Amino acid sequence: MKNHTLIWGAIAATGVAALWLFAAEPAPDKAHKLTTISPRKFADSLHSVIAADREAYARLVVERLAVDGRHIQVAQDWEGKPCLPIHAQLLRHAATGIQQRGAEFSYTLRSLWPINPSHGPQTDVEKAGLEAVAREPEANFYTEELLGGRSYFTAVYPDRAVLESCVTCHNEHAASPRRDFRRGDVMGGLIVRIPLEF
Numbered sequence: 001m002k003n004h005t006l007i008w009g010a011i012a013a014t015g016v017a018a019l020w021l022f023a024a025e026p027a028p029d030k031a032h033k034l035t036t037i038s039p040r041k042f043a044d045s046l047h048s049v050i051a052a053d054r055e056a057y058a059r060l061v062v063e064r065l066a067v068d069g070r071h072i073q074v075a076q077d078w079e080g081k082p083c084l085p086i087h088a089q090l091l092r093h094a095a096t097g098i099q100q101r102g103a104e105f106s107y108t109l110r111s112l113w114p115i116n117p118s119h120g121p122q123t124d125v126e127k128a129g130l131e132a133v134a135r136e137p138e139a140n141f142y143t144e145e146l147l148g149g150r151s152y153f154t155a156v157y158p159d160r161a162v163l164e165s166c167v168t169c170h171n172e173h174a175a176s177p178r179r180d181f182r183r184g185d186v187m188g189g190l191i192v193r194i195p196l197e198f
């Protein structure tokens with residue numbers, strides 16, 4: 001009993017001493033306090049959100065309901081039909097919605113082998129970025145770009161065939177200019193643009 005009282009007494013005393021020390025010492029300045037975010041970090045963060053949402057749609061909706069389950073179709077002419085939109089159409093819809101909400105940044109899906117011809121590279125930077133991520137899939141491509149008199153930070157992230165359904169659907173699509181995609185291949189790139197002038 002006496003021992004217990006002693007131990008608890010010691011713990012309480014240490015606690016009080018620690019609290020006193022904490023109160024007496026001013027909090028040290030954090031060495032890397034974040035006051036601004038670099039365009040690259042901003043683009044990387046946006047890409048993480050977009051990529052995670054795309055993968056969730058592909059895995060949790062399209063694969064389960066349309067590919068494995070065959071409960072519902074996924075098709076480009078989904079409007080007016082009881083079927084799911086293609087992932088790229090969903091992405092375009094969201095990207096337009098974000099712009100309508102006033103976002104200054106933008107993002108789009110592109111490829112050197114597009115099913116939809118409007119997804120081909122639209123600027124020299126897009127072409128260089130798509131070629132770079134196709135050559136070196138482990139590295140993202142970052143640069144600055146002047147468009148309409150405004151400079152942008154432009155990032156290109158490899159878009160890889162993470163699921164078998166990416167490969168089969170693209171290889172079998174009538175409008176696909178490439179039919180030898182394999183699992184893990186880079187199929188295109190997600191372009192993120194952040195304006196550098198406001």
Ligand code: HEC
Nearest residue numbers: 058088109111114115116119159160161165166169187188
């Ligand atoms: C059910 C078929 C289907 C599946 C599954 C699918 N895609 Fe697509 N994908 C398309 C179609 C169709 C388009 C063009 C849609 C449009 O814009 O009209 C497209 C567009 C794209 C584009 C833009 C270039 C282009 O071809 O127009 C990329 C890049 C792409 N898909 C990559 C992927 C990846 C990576 C996966 C797997 C995570 C995947 N796709 C799964 C059908 C599919």
